[in-house]
Amino acid sequence: MTADISPVPNRRTETRHATSGNACNHFLKYGMTCDNFDRLLARAAGRCELCKTPEEQTQRGALVIDHFQGEGLFFVRGLICDRCNSVMARHDRSAEWGPASLPWADKARAYHLAAFEQPTPLDFAQADQYIASRRPYNVKDRPHIPITPRKTLVVRLDRSMTEAADKLRRHLTDRQRERLIELLSKPM
Secondary structure (H helix, E strand, O other), X not given: OOXXXXXXXXXXXXXXXXXXXXXXHHHHHHOOOHHHHHHHHHHHOOEOOOOOOEHHHOOOOOOEEEEEEEOOEEEEEEEEOHHHHHHHHHHOOOOOOOOOOHHHHXXXXXXXXXXXXXXXXXXXXXXXXXXXXXXXXXXXXXXXXXXXXXOOOOOOOOOOHHHHHHHHHHHOOHHHHHHHHHHHHOOO
16 A cells, blocks of 8 residues: 655646746745645635626736735735725725725625635734734825935036037937937027
8 A cells, every 4th residue: 555645835846827837826925735726716716705806807807816914924815806905905904994995894804704724713813913003004104215316417618618518428328419419400
């Protein structure tokens, strides 16, 4: 009797959903085997798991793998469309709820609790604690980084024209020089 020894999932074994010679994105980014990804696809049944929009009618024509990550915790929740992915960002408090997304708050919570990888109640408690501790990202909160102006090219025309021409040759591209000659050649 031989023991059924299945290989440890790796870049060479998890290639069923990738182009020839490549490993699957679901394995590289999320650690999901092809079998698990097939189960996730079957669960979604070709629709966003949150809003039920058919995959082909989504903005990019494909569903994305939604996951939770924080405080050392990582789990895949399901397959959703881009619009619902932004709703889940609000649920996870990486963005603020707005008038258009707020009606989805309860559905987002229910979807989170029905995560594909079935985290334990302790994991959900840890995730909830992490989510509650996050302050939503706001563009206005970014530190002000002053923009340094580009160095200005100063060509002194009150000096020698040869000096001015040399300076322009050093600092202008061929195309810029051609354009300058074209403009200077036009009659006034």
